[in-house]
Amino acid sequence: MNKLKSNRTCFSNCKTLDIKCKNMSCRQWFNNEENNNCAIIAAELGPMTLQNIGNLFSLTRMRICQIEKNAMKKIREIINP
Helix, strand or coil: CCCCCCCCCHHHHHHHHCCCCCCCCCCCECCCHHHCCEHHHHHCCCCCCHHHHHHHHCCCHHHHHHHHHHHHHHHHHHHCC
């Protein structure tokens, strides 16, 4: 088995070596073996529907919509104080 290089991020190791991330303390880790447990790898799939995103995180489409709405509100508050 290849050894992980210390100068790489979790994402780089998982992508380059095509291994599942086991670092549950990583901010990008989520339980999805299809995408090597990495949110960045999942995001590289391109645009997704709310349903697709919900399926990745085991959440409903409606909950993803609520999270998106809240995030957009916070971004607007930062841009237009």
